[in-house]
Amino acid sequence: MHKFHGELLIGGMRLRDLEGELEDRGDSGTPSFAGRFTIDPAQRAWLALNRPYRLQLDDGRAGQVVLSKMDVPDGEMTMLVEFSGISKLG
Numbered sequence: 001m002h003k004f005h006g007e008l009l010i011g012g013m014r015l016r017d018l019e020g021e022l023e024d025r026g027d028s029g030t031p032s033f034a035g036r037f038t039i040d041p042a043q044r045a046w047l048a049l050n051r052p053y054r055l056q057l058d059d060g061r062a063g064q065v066v067l068s069k070m071d072v073p074d075g076e077m078t079m080l081v082e083f084s085g086i087s088k089l090g
Contacts, residue, residue: 006018006057007056008065022034022057022089041072044079049067052065066084
């Protein structure tokens, strides 16, 4: 996994300053990616599982993602959000 910094577009809103990890899961025929980032648990109200969002990275790449899991790990103050790419990250 590689670290990333960017933002998640939510309709007319944005979650800015996201920091997370990104993994390339593609093979030679199908570009695919997945990853995770953390947010403040109060931001959970703006997100839904299995709904598409646009992830924009600070390096200029962007792609559509679907959130697959949101959880606050034991002893943590932040919520871990896992996602899978549904478009090419380009």
